[in-house]
Amino acid sequence: MAEKLRIFVSATSDLEQARAAIGRAVAELPVEIGVEIRRTPQAGASYDDIFEAIANVDRVYFLMGRDITAPAGAEWHLAWKLERSVLPLRSAQGRSAHNRTLAAQEFMRNAFIEWMPFASTAQLARIVTLDLARLLHHPANRYGLTVNEIDLLNVYIKRIGQLAVDAGPEASGAEGGGILLDASQRETEEDLILG
Numbered sequence: 001m002a003e004k005l006r007i008f009v010s011a012t013s014d015l016e017q018a019r020a021a022i023g024r025a026v027a028e029l030p031v032e033i034g035v036e037i038r039r040t041p042q043a044g045a046s047y048d049d050i051f052e053a054i055a056n057v058d059r060v061y062f063l064m065g066r067d068i069t070a071p072a073g074a075e076w077h078l079a080w081k082l083e084r085s086v087l088p089l090r091s092a093q094g095r096s097a098h099n100r101t102l103a104a105q106e107f108m109r110n111a112f113i114e115w116m117p118f119a120s121t122a123q124l125a126r127i128v129t130l131d132l133a134r135l136l137h138h139p140a141n142r143y144g145l146t147v148n149e150i151d152l153l154n155v156y157i158k159r160i161g162q163l164a165v166d167a168g169p170e171a172s173g174a175e176g177g178g179i180l181l182d183a184s185q186r187e188t189e190e191d192l193i194l195g
Contacts, residue, residue, distance in 0.1 A: 002144025004034035005135065008054050008084070010075040011063035012104075015091060016042075018063050021121040025128040030152040031136065033143045040071045047074065054078050059135060061128060064090040064108065064115065067101040076111075087131055089124065092117035126160055133157045 007026075009019050019039065026035050038053045050071060054060065060079040062072070079086050088111065100108075108115060118124040133153055136143055145153070 002033065003142045004036055005132075005143055006036045006038065006057040008038045008057040008060045008075070008079070009063070010039070010060060010072050010079070012065040012067060012072045013069040014065035014067070015063040018091070018121055018124055021125040022061055022128050025125040025132065029129070029132060029136075030156045031143075031145055031149040033136070033145070040075060045071050047078075050074055050078055051082075054084055055082055057084055059131070060084045060086045062086055062088045063124075064088065064104065066091075066099060067104045068107040073107070086113075088113055088115045089127065090115040090117050092119045129160050130157060 007022075009022050011019055023037055026037060038057060040050050040053055054075065060075070062076055062079070064072075076086075090108065116127060118127055133156075136145060136153060137150070
């Protein structure tokens with residue numbers, strides 16, 4: 001049986017709106033798979049809550065802005081402690097890029113990892129789309145893609161890689177996390193709710 005792709009999105013407080021770009025990138029993939037996008041609640045999250053949200057995800061997207069803020073720091077440390085796959089992304093736009101606090105600079109320096117810059121939410125969505133494509137091309141086909149879906153994904157990724165992405169209006173609606181289910185799972189979930 002195909003697995004659900006589980007991702008966790010961590011963002012510093014000034015990049016809260018950028019989470020929507022990741023949700024949009026997932027929703028626009030030309031494949032029908034179950035995807036769960038997780039995040040820590042904005043307020044009152046305990047260590048155990050963060051641990052549970054990160055423990056079994058396939059990828060952690062960490063969005064670094066102007067300053068390291070709670071709970072992003074705890075999410076970062078837990079993701080590495082739990083040996084999750086982390087893609088560290090840093091904002092290269094506006095105030096975030098030019099006015100990082102000393103704490104943020106120190107945090108990034110001590111991470112000992114290369115940070116991938118993004119200058120807009122459109123560029124962030126493009127980076128995430130290309131990364132998700134790599135995840136979905138799992139050698140054991142963990143996510144149950146059909147041959148046709150693999151072909152569609154390859155064509156889509158080639159097009160994304162060749163096109164300049166318009167910045168467009170700021171995205172909205174996916175900042176709170178969510179679950180995207182393929183058509184067959186939607187019926188099952190609906191039956192469970194009605195049952």
